[in-house]
Amino acid sequence: MIELLKDLIRIKSDDVEGANEALLFCKEWLEQRGIMATLYENESHLMLVAEIGSGEECVVWNGHVDVVPGNDSQFEPYIDDDFLYGRGSADMKAGVAAMMVAFYELSKVSQTLTKKVQLHIVTDEETGGDFTSKYLVDKGFTGDFVICGEPTHLHIGLQAKGIIQFDVHVKGKSSHGSRPWEGVNAIEQAFTFDKEMRNLSFLTASNAFYDYPSLNLAKIHAGARYNVVPDACIISYDLRFVPGQVEKEIVNEIHQMADQLFPGTILVVHATAPAVTTSENDPYVAKLHSVTSEITKEPTNLFGQHGSADTRFYAEKGAGAIEFGPSGADWHGEKEYVSISSVEKYKNILVSFIVN
Numbered sequence: 027m028i029e030l031l032k033d034l035i036r037i038k039s040d041d042v043e044g045a046n047e048a049l050l051f052c053k054e055w056l057e058q059r060g061i062m063a064t065l066y067e068n069e070s071h072l073m074l075v076a077e078i079g080s081g082e083e084c085v086v087w088n089g090h091v092d093v094v095p096g097n098d099s100q101f102e103p104y105i106d107d108d109f110l111y112g113r114g115s116a117d118m119k120a121g122v123a124a125m126m127v128a129f130y131e132l133s134k135v136s137q138t139l140t141k142k143v144q145l146h147i148v149t150d151e152e153t154g155g156d157f158t159s160k161y162l163v164d165k166g167f168t169g170d171f172v173i174c175g176e177p178t179h180l181h182i183g184l185q186a187k188g189i190i191q192f193d194v195h196v197k198g199k200s201s202h203g204s205r206p207w208e209g210v211n212a213i214e215q216a217f218t219f220d221k222e223m224r225n226l227s228f229l230t231a232s233n234a235f236y237d238y239p240s241l242n243l244a245k246i247h248a249g250a251r252y253n254v255v256p257d258a259c260i261i262s263y264d265l266r267f268v269p270g271q272v273e274k275e276i277v278n279e280i281h282q283m284a285d286q287l288f289p290g291t292i293l294v295v296h297a298t299a300p301a302v303t304t305s306e307n308d309p310y311v312a313k314l315h316s317v318t319s320e321i322t323k324e325p326t327n328l329f330g331q332h333g334s335a336d337t338r339f340y341a342e343k344g345a346g347a348i349e350f351g352p353s354g355a356d357w358h359g360e361k362e363y364v365s366i367s368s369v370e371k372y373k374n375i376l377v378s379f380i381v382n
């Protein structure tokens with residue numbers, strides 16, 4: 027399995043071509059072991075689906091082979107003690123390699139399985155997931171329970187925050203820069219708007235996994251000349267809301283404040299993603315929890331992710347979807363690594379979760 031992981035890391039899958047090459051490598055690896063994998067292509071992004079077992083229930087394992095950009099040396103894996111270093115080692119070629127090996131092991135006892143296991147390997151998670159995981163979900167590949175093998179230190183990432191990215195077009199009135207009192211400075215208005223928004227109640231929401239939502243002022247577009255009072259300012263936000271909050275209510279609250287204090291302001295929602303709200307009472311979660319603690323001999327935590335992953339596409343269709351994967355560190359960073367022993371345990375957990 028670790029050789030497979032090293033082979034995967036060597037494929038420089040930080041662009042569409044490289045990710046497709048890694049995907050085809052996975053397909054061949056599976057086929058050499060007698061596992062039929064169906065290839066799908068969407069807007070030149072490749073993905074694959076393989077299925078074993080039978081029955082009413084279906085568990086999906088989802089893994090992505092694309093990685094964030096790295097320099098050439100990061101695609102040369104090396105081992106130091108229990109750590110395997112390389113771009114994508116943790117995020118998430120270790121998860122993919124373990125899923126492939128676990129899938130292969132299960133394929134040998136496929137006749138005895140009382141549920142279906144579907145393996146989804148995809149190639150665009152790091153750039154949004156719209157072309158592959160979302161595509162598969164839209165095609166009907168969902169399942170009852172979905173494990174995305176992102177690195178979670180063998181703890182269970184039950185929830186993920188939702189996303190609202192939006193632009194606020196703040197209006198002012200231009201005048202000569204030497205007589206600013208004759209105009210209304212849109213940039214200054216935008217600052218006031220920002221302050222008012224941060225006092226709104228939607229930013230105080232919390233639940234068992236999160237203390238509050240987050241709000242990042244990501245972009246400002248305004249102003250052209252020193253001697254002109256700007257009459258327009260666009261401020262752009264990335265809001266991550268807590269599962270349980272309602273997207274529409276948040277937008278309404280901002281709207282109401284804007285209408286009251288900043289007439290003429292326009293709010294444009296750029297993109298949204300729902301929160302992942304898998305319940306801690308989900309029977310699959312309970313089972314995974316006990317299988318994991320048994321194999322790791324350590325307590326397994328349930329936690330909420332701040333960022334979002336491909337889980338959201340499945341969760342949107344009603345499947346219980348979680349992030350669950352091996353231990354590692356510094357993903358998206360210089361010294362990314364994964365703990366080899368945790369990858370072994372992870373593979374055993376995946377198998378045990380299905381057969382027991």
Ligand SMILES: [Zn+2]
Nearest residue numbers: 117118151176
């Ligand atoms: Zn990832």
